[in-house]
Amino acid sequence: MNSTLTEYFRILTERWRWVAVVCLVVVGLAATYLLLQPKSYQSQSTVFISTPRDDSDTYYRGDLYAKERLPSYAALIQSQDLAKRVIADLQLDSTPEAMIASTTATPIPGTVLILLSTAAGSPSSAQAINQAYLDEFMAEIASLEAIPGALTPRAELLVVEPPTISELPGGFPPTLVLGAATAAGLIAGATLAVLLALADSRVRRPEDAIEATGLPLFAAFPAQTSKTTGIEPGRQLRDALQAALPADQKHIVLVTAPDVSTGSTSIAQQLADSLRDSGESVALIDFDVRTKSTGTSDESVVSVVDVVEDLVAPEDALSNKVDGITVVPQGHASENAARVVDSPRATLLIERAAQLHGWVILDSAPASKFSDAQRLSHFADALVIVSRSGKTKFETLRATAQQFALSGPTVAGVVLNGCSAADMHSVGGSRIPVRSTPAGR
Template sequence: MDLRDYFRVLRAQWKLVAVFSLIAVALAAAVTLRETPQYASSARMFVSTQGSTDDAQAANQGGQFSLQRVKSYADLLTGREIARRVVDRLQLDETPGELASQISASTKLDTVILTVRVNDPDPKRARLLAAAVSDEFVAYVAELETPPGKDQATIKATVVDPASESTAPISPQPVRNIGLGLILGLILGAGVAVLRETLDTTIKSTRQLESLVPAPIIGAISYDAAAVDTPLISSLDTYAPRAEAFRVLRTNLQFIDPDADHKVFVITSSLPGEGKTTTAVNLALALAEGGEKVALVEGDLRRPKISEYLRLEPAVGLTTVLIGKLPLEDAIQTTAREGLDVLTSGSTPPNPAELLKSTSMASLITSLRARYDVVLIDAPPLLPVTDGALLAAQADGALLVVRHGKTTTDQLALAVDRLESVGASPAGVIFNMTPARGGDGYGYGYGYGYAPEESNPRDTSPVA
């Protein structure tokens, strides 16, 4: 995946990213509301050496000695000894360990300034504890730095900024917490979206098709929710985007083996539910509309649907001709679309594969080839049964219908192998139910439409 692919994934999965972001923000807000406000009070102390400062060298050595001591003092401030002294002094109920967890100390680089901070839910108690800690530490330093037998400590700590009472809590910080939650949610959502895309093996781009099928992509039919109720383009407006998409498919189909006068194509798919039958019927309608003499054969003897779509008689058809009960001329039915004749499936046989690979079927295809400009055979899907491959072996090629977001790469690869195993080959690929807008920008049905503008009776301006 390149950068463009990542942007495409995020754009397609924006709802998932938004859900993760909202959940993370909600959790951050809940944690913030449940968190007890904490107040901080701090005091600053100055660490210096005792004795005369007349001697510059001695003063410099004393300053260096104080700097070394300050680092150790910062650690002592957060220890249990200071906490124990404060607990005893204020007669607190908490243990020294609990109090020590509330104390923090810091120093500024190359200075002898020591800052102690105490956090507590009560601002007044925080100030009281910070004052007690600083006072006890001053006394503790005096004890530690007084040599045996001496009355004066070599180093002393002096409180220069007494503890003050805080008016605003230092935590929680709603803006920071919610901001971090939003960032974390966006990262998690984007990560899950990319992971889903990586694990998703369904075909969603023409680049995937080009790498899997050794045949051109001759058309892309965009998804139309209204197709469930009006599957045929003959029921649509002349300039409907779906009708235009099939006209584009018709044009591209004519460039497959342009020197051939009569062409026979099998329309099939990898699995059921990819739209092969509606594609076959609509392509036949588009070809007939373009002036071609078209025969549409219902070669799916297991789940026939063409007779239902075109409101034709299903009892007499392909099986009737193959078993010799009726000649081809009498079994073919005409339609309301001039130039389109249909051979429905007929009665469902117990042995569809045997009928389709018989010499009678080969003779029927030869007869249809001689009479029509284009013969389209709606065949069963390739993976569940062998019927589609048997029909493709007798035709000029197979048109593979691939459904966007449903057909997987493995299924399509197996379908191509099934065709090649019988000596057939895919002549073209039809990408079905693609997004109306978006995709990789190549070969997609964008679904815009380009109908004539309505005339305005008030517009009397001359045409330039």
């Protein structure tokens, strides 16, 4: 139960903007209704159905007669002729239908009383209409209940309470309407947020990345990644790889992602920086020839494409140093981008980099779109799959992990980029399991 409530709270915290927008829309509609709704004032009066009461017998019969007549009298208020007479008496610019809609006659249960209510745009108009209705109503009943030749009718109406006048408009108070609208807006917004979360197939939390891949979480990087904010996650990624791989061997790490714009290139750079800071010799080679390049944009720097096209030797490409890291950028666009990673000279470049450095980091194209990472995986000792919170789809991340499940490196893990502060705290607090070997291997 607590976990369910915690999950709902997390959803509302993450999607609070939806809740706020829906609430503001509902409150705005309610406020617009209140502003556009014309004010209506009510007037009420009460009449008593009087019958002959000379003795106990006539009293009983009269009372029974009045109760039987009560619904019929109340229904007469809906008479078109009665409404026309009221309009004529007051010389109103109205229609019988509108007059009937604003007038009600309600029998009071257990009595022979009728409550007459009228509504109008001002207190005085409502009172005048109520009085006119009373006069015409009493005259109508007197005409219907008159007995030819008799001095008294079978029944007549007596005014018990004359028409009232109210200075306050009818309807619900504005504060009550706005309060109810706010509550309804919050409920509707929260419901929408939960439905959107249920329909959302994107990875958002470290737990989602672990569940999608079945791999350990190597690190989680914050939403605003920079060299400063990425230092600690970079260390976590470095430590996870160092703990999983033999310390006395050279290592090649493949960094890939399911799709573009996940920040895998930045993660590869952060890993290289962290390894360099720990005293390791590092080479960073950008095989992501499909998209953007790593490192310098200086055309004089030897690139991967230069090596593959047999323009320079692999040793020349490994001569470029950036902040103590050997960086081989992707270089200019190649017409044979699909063949770059298959080139024997690409293999020679990787092997030569591994001879000269303790760690070689390979940055590759998105695995869900291209097979470059799959073909580079047989060089690697470890695989790092980078997903991005709020962008990478759950099924796409799962499919990417499954691509490497059988033929990929023996050590593999997932990195979640773009984490919220709360998720970063959960990782820092060791509430997310970080294992050195993948589940199910």
